[in-house]
Amino acid sequence: MPRPALPREERPLLDHASVAYLILHMAGAMATTLLLTWGLFVLFFLMLGGLSFDGLMHHLANLTGRYVTADAERIAGLQATLIGAHILLSAAILFFRRGTLLPARLTTRSD
Secondary structure (H helix, E strand, O other): OOOOOHHHHOOOOOHHHHHHHHHHHHHHHHHHHHHHHHHHHHHHHHOOOOOOOOHHHHHHHOOOOOOOOHOOOHHHHHHHHHHHHHHHHHHHEEEHHHHHOOOHHHOOOOO
């Protein structure tokens, strides 16, 4: 038997279902942002390789060879550069997707 609906002023702003929906929506937004960022890195190396798969593999092999022979200081510098680029790209993607970060269900109430 369904329970009667509470008056609007007595309803909580966020119930358990809304919190779960918000968490799932935010997890999806973060996963999508992560995949888009990785895709931009792949696109960068693809463009370096002249938009060909052979060129992409050539540049990745070159980067791998240099990474393996590098000393600890150069590796730390490369990692810092990659982390910085990842943060900047993620921030740019989040900025351009800012309208989709909050689900519409939580921003407007239907009564």
